[in-house]
Amino acid sequence: MSSPILTRLALAGQVKAGGHVEARWSAAHPMNSGFRVDDSGNRIPKNIIHTVRAYLNDRLIMEADLGTAMTSPVYLAFPVSVPAEGGIVKVIWQDDLGQMGETQQRLVI
Amino acid sequence: MLKSAFFSLLFCGSLASSAQTVSSEPFKLPSGPLNQLSGQAFLSPSLKAMQSDASTNPISLWLEQGRTLWNGAAGKPSCAQCHGDIETMKSVAPQYPKWSDKQQKLINMEDQILTCSQRTLRPLKSLENTELLSLSALLHSSSAGLPFQILPNKDSQKRWQVELNAGAKLFTTRMGRMNLACTHCHDLNIGKTMRADVISPGHPTGFPIFKLSWQSMGSIDRRLRACYSGVQAEVPAPGSPELRQLELFLKSRAQGMAIEGPSLRR
Numbered sequence: 001m002s003s004p005i006l007t008r009l010a011l012a013g014q015v016k017a018g019g020h021v022e023a024r025w026s027a028a029h030p031m032n033s034g035f036r037v038d039d040s041g042n043r044i045p046k047n048i049i050h051t052v053r054a055y056l057n058d059r060l061i062m063e064a065d066l067g068t069a070m071t072s073p074v075y076l077a078f079p080v081s082v083p084a085e086g087g088i089v090k091v092i093w094q095d096d097l098g099q100m101g102e103t104q105q106r107l108v109i
Numbered sequence: 110m111l112k113s114a115f116f117s118l119l120f121c122g123s124l125a126s127s128a129q130t131v132s133s134e135p136f137k138l139p140s141g142p143l144n145q146l147s148g149q150a151f152l153s154p155s156l157k158a159m160q161s162d163a164s165t166n167p168i169s170l171w172l173e174q175g176r177t178l179w180n181g182a183a184g185k186p187s188c189a190q191c192h193g194d195i196e197t198m199k200s201v202a203p204q205y206p207k208w209s210d211k212q213q214k215l216i217n218m219e220d221q222i223l224t225c226s227q228r229t230l231r232p233l234k235s236l237e238n239t240e241l242l243s244l245s246a247l248l249h250s251s252s253a254g255l256p257f258q259i260l261p262n263k264d265s266q267k268r269w270q271v272e273l274n275a276g277a278k279l280f281t282t283r284m285g286r287m288n289l290a291c292t293h294c295h296d297l298n299i300g301k302t303m304r305a306d307v308i309s310p311g312h313p314t315g316f317p318i319f320k321l322s323w324q325s326m327g328s329i330d331r332r333l334r335a336c337y338s339g340v341q342a343e344v345p346a347p348g349s350p351e352l353r354q355l356e357l358f359l360k361s362r363a364q365g366m367a368i369e370g371p372s373l374r375r
Binding site for chain 2: 004006007008010011012024026027028031071072073075
């Protein structure tokens with residue numbers, strides 16, 4: 001999926017079966033709240049990432065409904081428990097313009 | 110459904126307070142002379158922590174994109190096809206701004222990337238373009254640790270000196286409704302507080318920067334324009350000769366200091 005929005009997913013901590021790592025996801029999305037105006041005073045329409053879903057081996061582990069108070073770049077951190085067989089953490093996002101993106105990282109034990 | 114069960118979300122009202130445990134250590138400047146300190150010394154402990162951890166540092170996003178553009182996707186044209194590995198380019202960023210005989214003006218790193226991109230199938234459009242900034246960030250990060258090499262070309266020495274003098278003059282000329290010159294803050298009042306910030310000597314070692322108040326990366330060009338606006342002077346257009354002259358002066362003023370690569374600023 002190609003998208004002009006830069007996203008990044010990093011896994012912090014030691015990857016050990018049965019342990020936890022912290023997944024840190026960020027996206028350089030403009031996150032226009034809908035309240036800002038441009039140089040000529042016209043309102044910039046609201047366009048924020050409204051949904052972020054995280055999957056571990058295709059199982060939904062986290063779903064976030066984001067609001068207009070999020071900064072840009074968006075940053076979310078959440079713990080992931082490492083399954084014995086390892087796996088793939090995948091984060092999918094969607095914004096008000098209908099743009100979507102996906103980032104994944106492998107959990108290598 | 111699983112929303113409350115299994116996560117703690119850390120919302121970044123302020124990025125600085127995220128993920129890292131927020132340090133309550135007060136901000137302290139190192140002892141000794143202040144006029145050779147880089148902007149790094151003026152970061153709060155929590156910003157320093159954020160800067161040093163690639164997984165929380167937002168600049169990683171731009172660096173990653175820069176690397177993708179540099180190396181290109183399989184079979185696609187890329188910067189590396191002409192310029193080779195990014196490591197071979199580390200002596201490039203310290204040389205800018207320099208006098209271009211061809212364009213008969215001072216050009217900085219971002220100008221050069223913009224010019225270079227016009228010869229490719231993917232010309233970039235503006236100086237503050239995300240792709241341009243990510244390439245600039247990548248080039249500057251490969252030069253991290255190297256000192257500036259601000260020198261004139263052999264045959265345009267005179268012209269170069271004129272530009273440098275113009276930069277020095279700008280640095281010491283009062284302007285704007287505040288009626289301040291750069292030197293009044295960045296030479297004479299280093300270490301004092303101005304509103305909620307501490308005044309630095311203004312050495313341009315950490316560009317391009319990710320400025321939290323911009324919520325984005327920006328070049329030295331943009332930062333200097335912000336200074337003009339800060340003293341309520343007429344803001345020059347992006348890429349104006351006076352911005353390049355000022356950059357040339359600032360970098361020769363920081364001669365001997367090391368480039369730090371793309372940095373976080375407040």
